[in-house]
Amino acid sequence: MIYKLEKPLNVNSTLSVLLAELGEECETVLFLLNQLQLSNLTDEQKGDILAELTGSVCHLNVHTENLPDLIQDEIEQLPD
Known part of the structure; x- marks a missing residue:
């Protein structure tokens, strides 16, 4: 379950790394959430x-705070 972008993002390297990590965490x-939908979970499994x-x-x-x-910085660097 590792999120991996098929192609590099065309943004600055810091933003690219943060967005890749965001994709991993969203995954x-x-x-x-899919695990919580299982009907036969024990209370211990649900708690975990x-x-x-x-x-x-x-x-x-925390990751998305900034x-x-x-x-926005990336958007501002785009040509008008």
Whole structure:
């Protein structure tokens, strides 16, 4: 379950790395959400999945804190 872009992104290297990492973490969240849909989960399994989901959501929150500014910087560098 490793997210990998097929082609490099045409943005600055910092933004490219952050967006690739964002893709990986989003993939993790989607995987965990799919796991929660399983009908035969034990309470322990459900708790483990929810704990991992909490970690992923927190990581996304921290990871994306400055991302809008980096994206805006990239937009501002585009020719008019």
